[in-house]
Amino acid sequence: MKKNAIVGQSGGPTAVINASLYGVVYEALNREDVFGNVYGMINGIEGFLHDQLMDMKPLDTSGELELIKTTPGSYLGSCRYKLPEDLSDTVYPKLFEKFEKYNIGYFFYIGGNDSMDTVSKLSRYAASINSDIRFMGLPKTIDNDLVLTDHTPGFGSAAKYVASTVREIAIDASVYDNKQSVTIVEIMGRHAGWLTAASALARKFKNDNPVLIYLPEVAFDQDAFIEKIKSSLETTSNLVVCISEGIHTADGTFICELGSEVGVDTFGHKMLTGSGKYLENLVKERLGVKVRSVELNVSQRCSSAMLSKTDQKEAIASGSFGVTAAIKGETGKMVAFKRQSPLTLDADYVLNYATEDVNEICNKEKTVPLEWISEDGSDVTEAFLAYARPLVRGNVLVPTDEDDLPKFAYRK
Amino acid sequence: MKKNAIVGQSGGPTAVINASLYGVVYEALNREDVFGNVYGMINGIEGFLHDQLMDMKPLDTSGELELIKTTPGSYLGSCRYKLPEDLSDTVYPKLFEKFEKYNIGYFFYIGGNDSMDTVSKLSRYAASINSDIRFMGLPKTIDNDLVLTDHTPGFGSAAKYVASTVREIAIDASVYDNKQSVTIVEIMGRHAGWLTAASALARKFKNDNPVLIYLPEVAFDQDAFIEKIKSSLETTSNLVVCISEGIHTADGTFICELGSEVGVDTFGHKMLTGSGKYLENLVKERLGVKVRSVELNVSQRCSSAMLSKTDQKEAIASGSFGVTAAIKGETGKMVAFKRQSPLTLDADYVLNYATEDVNEICNKEKTVPLEWISEDGSDVTEAFLAYARPLVRGNVLVPTDEDDLPKFAYRK
Incomplete structure (x- = not known):
């Protein structure tokens, strides 16, 4: 019997957190050889604990999935629920019972530091009980403060x-x-x-x-x-x-x-x-x-008015890369961006995708390197510009409604 | 000898105040049979008093004029200078000496209530000294509070x-x-x-x-x-x-x-x-x-991110209509919008242009009709929606620079 996949969103929204969701769902729906159903958790792990989940396949059929790509905010709803540090807490067996109930074999979580903490704890608990459910984090934050990745979807x-x-x-x-x-x-x-x-x-x-x-x-x-x-x-x-x-x-x-x-x-x-x-x-x-x-x-x-095409593309790619990595057997990881091109203003921007140990990422914070800040602290240097410019490039045409206002996807 | 035209901007900026400027300049440059030079006053009437003006024709040749159409803010700079109530004040002969110095026959002023007050005073002073300079106001304000016009450029x-x-x-x-x-x-x-x-x-x-x-x-x-x-x-x-x-x-x-x-x-x-x-x-x-x-x-x-095509088009048209009206001999007027279609949600929006006596407009304020506000004052009615919807319609593609950020025109 094929296992099901589930995906959730957590923490503050961004303009492309739904593009990451799109990437996961699109890729997972295309892998019918691996996955049974593809579920979305409503309001993250907190909603899942209360059996709030939805089947994502109908969104693809209805065309809603396409609209999700340019919809800001968290389509599935978010939460700020922190799992207990103590892995012997009763919430863990409760969660894994739910995973069993819904026949979950793959768990994808889109978020920042705190969400990676959730992925870390769940994967460590899984290891402790010899569960073979695979847990994969997808980066997301406008703050761009996750370590071990060149940047994060949402920042661009x-x-x-x-x-x-x-x-x-x-x-x-x-x-x-x-x-x-x-x-x-x-x-x-x-x-x-x-x-x-x-x-x-x-x-x-x-x-x-x-x-x-x-x-x-x-x-x-x-x-x-x-x-x-x-x-x-x-x-x-x-x-x-x-x-x-x-x-x-x-x-x-x-x-x-x-x-x-x-x-x-x-x-x-x-x-x-x-x-x-x-x-x-x-x-x-x-x-x-x-x-x-x-x-x-x-x-x-x-704001969807200033979507970066690069950002949107990479968010989608991070989602699909995460699905592929999980299929290959990876767990307790986060998808990370590896820039292949040098940090110079004239370089052609090249990005690769990889996975990193989520335990090395959660609860850490990446700040702007001091050498990218001018000596008197009142400006940034050219190195920062070389870093940031490729990330904002490319424009996205957002679909509009009958008033020519941006048209978004809404969970019914 | 052909007379020159001069155009200025006054009051707070909008997303399309430069589209109005484009309309005036484009139309005026096309009427070489009427106008000698087409000048822009830098920082409105206040700058003009200090001989701050520029020749607008080179902008057309360089392509800058096209860019002005989608540039927010006041390209020519603005002022909040109020002319004295007393028409016997010395500033009036001083201004008209400047008009003579620059051979001005046509004066166009883009702005709100206060700017229409300027047009009113200048045209009344002109009448008192038998000057044949023509003064034309072009409406502009996001507040949409000018009377005798269906709405104002900038509002949409x-x-x-x-x-x-x-x-x-x-x-x-x-x-x-x-x-x-x-x-x-x-x-x-x-x-x-x-x-x-x-x-x-x-x-x-x-x-x-x-x-x-x-x-x-x-x-x-x-x-x-x-x-x-x-x-x-x-x-x-x-x-x-x-x-x-x-x-x-x-x-x-x-x-x-x-x-x-x-x-x-x-x-x-x-x-x-x-x-x-x-x-x-x-x-x-x-x-x-x-x-x-x-x-x-x-x-x-x-913000240029949410330009309404209708708004932009009407701003440009108001500028060119004002030029044509002034050529026909009108003075002391403001270009006004006359909606021909009924205020129902299914009506096809039709707008005509006219001129109205600027003295009836300046220093007055048009507020939202009380019958367009719900009884308990916590909402607007369908009539307001029917009024507003056509005004936001149509999207404008703003030119972008090498980083795909909006590219604007700047006065050198």
């Missing part, structure tokens, strides 16, 4: 959204160019500055906006920041500055925490202003120039 | 940005659909709720998100709002609510002002939270559910 499209939006904000900031102004753009990334660094792609010429870029990899000095703004305004009257939400002082205090020390709202709650808002007030206070802050917010992870 | 693309982004945010909000949540989206519009109303286009079926929509046209009641959220959560567990930045209580107090009563930041400044942030705290306090607020911010007026 988010980076493209950031670069194009910052380019547009710079235009918006320049319309009154007879007056000095500062625009601070706050970009997602608590510990890793990859996405903020991508704002450098917005530049069209040397010294173009964003003139200053601050990542959480380097301690943030408020006085040096103000001095840098001051000197930059001498050459760029409408200055755009990009900052990671996670920038912090040398002692580890997040900049956004500085702002909340004093404010209390009408309801007596501590007011949590973002890092951008705090720095807006700081610049206003110290320099007296016109200043505003813009938080790019959730569109960074759910 | 901003509405499309709002509708598609809210649709994506609703997807993002639904990924953990086993848990209740409220997402409050704050949309631009201080006095007119047109853009917020456009969020209704995000819906794909009855009772879809955004379930609740609040406009500044109707007084906002906090208790009724909380009750509405509570009852809506019973049928929609991941609720998306759209609000105008300008919603206010019955006594005229902006909701965003309520939040700033208490908070004081580290620098002793009153903390100005937005209306969304205030309501986020209110919902948290009263209902204890998971809640977040998202401010759509400047991308509403500067």
